[in-house]
Amino acid sequence: MPRSLLFLCVLLLAICLPSAAAEVPNIVFITLDTTRADRMGFLGNTQGLTPNLDLIARQGVVFERAYSQAPLTPVSHATIFTGTYPQFHTVTDFGHPLPSLLPDVPEILQKAGYHTAAFIGSLILDPHAGMAPGFDRGFGFFDAGFRPKTDPDEDRYSTVERRGGDVVSHAINWLGKNPKTPFFMWVHLYDPHAPYDPPAPYDKRFKDHYDGEIAYADASLGKLFTYLRERGLYENTIIVMMSDHGESLGAHGESMHGIFLYDETIRVPLIMKLPNELLAKKRVTTRVRLVDVAPTILSMLSLPLPPTFQGESLVPLMKGAQKADDLPAYAETDYPHRAFGWSALRTLRSGKYLYVRAPKRELYDQSLDKDAAHNLVSTSPAVASTLATQIDDFHDKTAIVRDKSSESQLSAEQAENLSALGYVASTGAAQPGDVLQGADPKDKIGISNVLQQGMIAVEDGRYGEAIPLLQQVLADSPLVTAAQMQLGIALAKTKRYPEAIVALKKSVEQLPDSAQSQYELGLALFETGSWKESVPYFEFVAKKRPKWADAKYSLASVYARTQRVPEAVDLLQEVIQLSPKHFRANLLLGRILTLQHHPSDAVPYLRQAVDSAPDNFEPHAFLADALDQLGDTQGATAERSRAQSLKAPSPN
Numbered sequence: 080m081p082r083s084l085l086f087l088c089v090l091l092l093a094i095c096l097p098s099a100a101a102e103v104p105n106i107v108f109i110t111l112d113t114t115r116a117d118r119m120g121f122l123g124n125t126q127g128l129t130p131n132l133d134l135i136a137r138q139g140v141v142f143e144r145a146y147s148q149a150p151l152t153p154v155s156h157a158t159i160f161t162g163t164y165p166q167f168h169t170v171t172d173f174g175h176p177l178p179s180l181l182p183d184v185p186e187i188l189q190k191a192g193y194h195t196a197a198f199i200g201s202l203i204l205d206p207h208a209g210m211a212p213g214f215d216r217g218f219g220f221f222d223a224g225f226r227p228k229t230d231p232d233e234d235r236y237s238t239v240e241r242r243g244g245d246v247v248s249h250a251i252n253w254l255g256k257n258p259k260t261p262f263f264m265w266v267h268l269y270d271p272h273a274p275y276d277p278p279a280p281y282d283k284r285f286k287d288h289y290d291g292e293i294a295y296a297d298a299s300l301g302k303l304f305t306y307l308r309e310r311g312l313y314e315n316t317i318i319v320m321m322s323d324h325g326e327s328l329g330a331h332g333e334s335m336h337g338i339f340l341y342d343e344t345i346r347v348p349l350i351m352k353l354p355n356e357l358l359a360k361k362r363v364t365t366r367v368r369l370v371d372v373a374p375t376i377l378s379m380l381s382l383p384l385p386p387t388f389q390g391e392s393l394v395p396l397m398k399g400a401q402k403a404d405d406l407p408a409y410a411e412t413d414y415p416h417r418a419f420g421w422s423a424l425r426t427l428r429s430g431k432y433l434y435v436r437a438p439k440r441e442l443y444d445q446s447l448d449k450d451a452a453h454n455l456v457s458t459s460p461a462v463a464s465t466l467a468t469q470i471d472d473f474h475d476k477t478a479i480v481r482d483k484s485s486e487s488q489l490s491a492e493q494a495e496n497l498s499a500l501g502y503v504a505s506t507g508a509a510q511p512g513d514v515l516q517g518a519d520p521k522d523k524i525g526i527s528n529v530l531q532q533g534m535i536a537v538e539d540g541r542y543g544e545a546i547p548l549l550q551q552v553l554a555d556s557p558l559v560t561a562a563q564m565q566l567g568i569a570l571a572k573t574k575r576y577p578e579a580i581v582a583l584k585k586s587v588e589q590l591p592d593s594a595q596s597q598y599e600l601g602l603a604l605f606e607t608g609s610w611k612e613s614v615p616y617f618e619f620v621a622k623k624r625p626k627w628a629d630a631k632y633s634l635a636s637v638y639a640r641t642q643r644v645p646e647a648v649d650l651l652q653e654v655i656q657l658s659p660k661h662f663r664a665n666l667l668l669g670r671i672l673t674l675q676h677h678p679s680d681a682v683p684y685l686r687q688a689v690d691s692a693p694d695n696f697e698p699h700a701f702l703a704d705a706l707d708q709l710g711d712t713q714g715a716t717a718e719r720s721r722a723q724s725l726k727a728p729s730p731n
């Protein structure tokens with residue numbers, strides 16, 4: 080064990096029982112996505128949503144006024160793990176890599192001898208899906224494994240996101256198989272993020288489904304805490320729990336999160352339960368920040384803080400009896416600029432004030448105006464000017480010069496994955512240049528809500544509802560490419576092919592690299608009988624995403640209809656290699672081989688097609704033809720009568 084760990088807990092030593100210092104504590108590090116502070120029982124909510132977290136809170140230290148530095152998942156998590164501001168770690172958007180030279184908590188703990196593992200709830204933090212490069216650094220085991228939805232009808236909980244219960248059961252499994260201590264385990268639960276659809280009984284127990292998701296996440300965490308207790312690990316484990324950001328739920332006109340920086344999205348819950356219930360029931364009322372979490376953890380373990388850290392250790396506040404001065408809390412969001420071409424926003428909470436740097440500046444006295452409803456810029460211009468200077472100075476002092484070459488752009492495919500989560504990727508709407516240029520998001524918030532509603536409606540298969548919403552967005556902001564593509568998809572799904580083709584052609588023009596736009600365009604052309612015209616689009620997709628079986632099948636199917644049968648046969652064989660039970664590929668290949676008088680080659684494919692879709696009459700009818708060619712009259716008759724019975728309308 081590294082020497083540093085032998086001297087663990089120097090700071091804790093001063094406050095802890097002698098026996099507690101002997102053992103290196105484990106750390107369970109929980110980030111609860113999109114969770115508002117005001118939903119926590121331990122912060123005053125009376126609905127009983129969080130009994131398990133409330134117990135942890137009673138046994139630990141509660142920070143009553145903790146503030147996030149960004150209302151977006153990867154940006155906030157980068158701050159949490161590196162103890163630096165977004166303008167320093169540069170992960171200011173989806174898909175930006177965590178700089179490899181920037182020290183982060185998991186790596187520091189791994190080097191200090193911790194066994195590290197992460198259990199993730201969403202594609203958005205999955206480096207293997209290209210969405211959060213570098214976030215697996217320092218983890219010996221990183222459990223994610225998400226994949227894009229290739230069809231809106233696919234279940235989101237087996238593609239882009241996982242339920243909290245699954246994340247926790249993976250974490251418990253790992254603990255069962257990896258008994259070595261000390262461990263550092265990151266558990267990320269995505270449940271409270273939209274769409275709000277908690278599993279039973281939480282869908283019924285709480286009228287509001289957002290609340291139901293939080294109650295479900297709490298119950299899932301309860302299983303983890305119970306396991307730790309049963310295994311005898313609980314006492315010597317530090318449990319840190321926070322959310323990365325909250326959710327607006329209509330406050331200031333914002334439905335979800337990402338655009339604004341008011342308390343609904345920036346104030347977050349934060350608890351630290353120490354070994355042996357040290358400092359139990361301690362409440363810290365001083366304002367603190369998520370940028371302080373990393374230095375606090377390392378300080379508790381008596382590990383040296385890297386010079387890059389920009390937050391400060393909260394250990395003195397945890398130990399101190401006296402109320403200390405509030406820490407100024409900075410937050411920012413580039414999302415309005417990157418996704419829509421509007422101005423980015425920055426805020427500083429300093430003293431009793433909240434200052435919003437926006438094209439139309441805002442100033443609120445948070446001691447009197449908790450909802451940030453009364454803008455004081457015109458009545459307190461001197462305060463506003465002072466804070467305006469402070470926030471710019473602070474930003475410049477804490478930023479590093481950004482190396483443009485290190486910023487990775489999301490691939491078109493990753494951008495498509497984002498839309499499955501209700502986000503818009505950087506698009507043609509974002510003009511190069513100053514992120515603080517552009518429309519004031521206050522004047523535009525309605526449009527971003529309409530876009531989110533439209534995208535979620537497409538994902539839920541409510542296409543008719545989505546179309547007017549997406550049209551409304553495009554009328555206001557024609558360069559929002561996500562709206563253009565989703566509109567094309569929704570029109571195609573409702574069989575409005577001519578309009579879909581127009582919309583999708585625009586989308587392909589805007590995003591020439593996007594396989595999904597080209598695939599959907601190919602399908603719409605195919606459906607209108609423009610087979611030859613659809614070929615280049617399907618060819619593009621098959622080349623770009625060689626493992627997408629359905630896209631390859633579509634190309635094969637067009638080849639088969641346009642006198643390119645040998646190419647169709649080769650492709651169908653590739654599809655079946657990728658997806659051996661692919662119904663339509665087996666059916667079409669079996670049929671082609673039958674028509675080419677290769678019945679014995681055809682039969683295995685047709686039998687597979689029967690297995691894949693036993694209630695469909697077609698494979699039985701085609702199999703009958705192949706068996707006829709083989710001279711198996713009895714088999715052919717049986718298959719033909721099976722086909723007839725499946726084709727016949729049901730008796731009632």
Ligand SMILES: [Zn+2]
Binds near residue numbers: 113153324
């Ligand atoms: Zn988040």
